[in-house]
Amino acid sequence: MQEPFENWAPRVFMAREDAPLGLYFHVPFCHHRCTFCPFFQNTTREGFSSEYAGLLRRAVASMAAALGKDRYEREVQTLYFGGGTPSDMEAADLASVVRLAREQFAFSPEAEVTVEGRVRGFTAEKARVWMEAGVNRFSLGLQSSDTRLRRSLGRLADREEIVRNLNALSELGAIVIVDLIYGLPGQSLDMVREDIRFLAEETRIDGLDLYALKPFPGSPMMKAVQAGRLPEPTDAVGRGQMYVAASDALAGYGFEHFTPQHWRRSARERSAYNRLAKVDADILPFGCSAGGHLGPVAMMNERDLGRYRQRIEVESVPAMMMGDPANVGYGKAFRLVLADALEERSLPPLDAWPQVTQGLGAKLLANWMAAGLVEAQRGDELRLTRAGCFWASHLQKLLLGLVAGSASAG
Ligand code: SF4
Structure with a gap:
């Protein structure tokens, strides 16, 4: 059994x-469940x-x-306040948590x-209070700007409300980004292009993420x-076309393709949390079903709200811990x-791949280059092409599979 968190955490920290x-x-609270969502946990209720x-x-x-x-x-x-729908919290409640975090930790x-x-209920009044507490960025799950399609997803706001709320947040001086999904049942290529036109021309968003359904x-x-009752979601070929159409349109509007899934319009948008969460950062988790890690130990807080409430009364971190804190010194x-390299839209140079994979790895890499997924650039840099960005998570799985396979065979 692992030592209590407080026994090892300060040393690892x-x-x-x-x-x-x-x-x-x-x-982990939402007003209602969106039809595509696997993350829904609890319905917001009075006093939550x-x-x-x-x-x-x-x-x-x-x-x-x-x-x-x-x-x-x-x-x-x-x-980062994620969920669920953090924007459903009352202004003063969420602000009180941010203030306490800022008091109890040193912030850069x-x-x-x-x-x-989400758009509905994400008001400028709330945002102003949160900004006074130190919030400087808002991320809204838009998914699509097409009102009919949105309603089929369980998203209620129409375009007028979207423009009003997004622009009100930008007006406050915050960084505003949105998520879009492509490949939805009933979504066409033109709808995806129109999402980009709408956001680029009618809002002042600083960046956006594009996720395949x-x-x-x-x-x-x-x-x-x-x-x-709904058509089949778009197949891989159709999703590829949507990704290309969106990425062409974004380039046309001057957005920078920043990570495989993220584009930004201004350099003040850094997508720091998403980037750090995927690399070798320490992420301390707070709240029911929050996940994170400290050095070699992955942490997952209690998922059931009632049990989380009980455990937080007696434990500093009511989390399941995986990994050995003694491994902190390892490379x-x-x-x-x-993961670091992929966030930069590249692959590590071949000589940084584990020794056991290097024979097969060179062949795999040659195949990926021939398929137009990766291209060699200055020095030994291996840059993901746009097709490579589209397939980035698959390339990651294949490469990690090769490493695991080579290690067990070796
Ligand atoms: S608001 Fe987010 S977490 Fe909640 S049901 Fe919709 S997609 Fe899922």
Whole structure:
């Protein structure tokens, strides 16, 4: 059995002084379930916000006590409120958690502090209060700008509301980004192009993420597809065409293709949390079902709200822990080197791949280059092409599979 968190965490925390540090707050409540979503957990109900904010403040205080005074020796680079729908929380409740986190940890002056949410209810009044507490970035799950398609997803706001809310947030001076999904049942290539036109011309967003639909079996959407009430989601060829169409349109509007899934219009948008969460950063998790890691130990907080409430009363971090804190001194694993490189739209140079993979790895790489997924650039840099960006998560899986296979064969 693993030692209690407070016994090993301060040592590991300080042993990783140079690793970036982030805080992740999970808010597992939504007004209602979106039809495509596998993450829905709890429906928002009267009073949830103040009660949950109380739990989060308690979690911050416990984590701070467990890490001790050394926690001020490392600067927080990013704080992220994800969910669920954090924007459903009351303004003062969420602000109180941000304030406490800022008191209990040392924040970099450039720290990115994000609140995620959906368009309906994400008002300028709330945003102003959150910005006064130190929030500087808002991320909205738009998915599509087509009102009919949005309603089939369970998203209620129409275009007028989208423009009004997004532009009101930009007006406050915050960084505003949105998520779009492509490959949805009933979505056409023209609808995807129109999403980009609409966002580029009618809003002042700083960036956007493009995600391919993951059709989760058992989701309300896939049940409707099976029952014939919705057409099949777009196939891989169609998704590829949508990705190309969106990325051409974004380039035409001057957006920079920043990571495989992310584009930005201004350099002040850094997507710091998404980038750090995938690389060798420490992410401390707060709240029911929040996940994170500290050095070699992955942490997953209790998923059931009732049990989370009970455990936070007695434990500093009510999380399942995986990994051995004693491994903190080991070098960076290849999976992190790879994740780092992919975030930069590249692959690590072949001589950085594990020794055992290098024979097969060279062949694999030659195939990927012949297929137009990767191209060699200055020196030994291996740059992902646009097709490589589209397939980035598959390339990552294949390469990690090769590493695992070569290691067990070797
Ligand atoms: S708001 Fe987000 S987490 Fe909630 S049901 Fe919709 S997609 Fe899922």
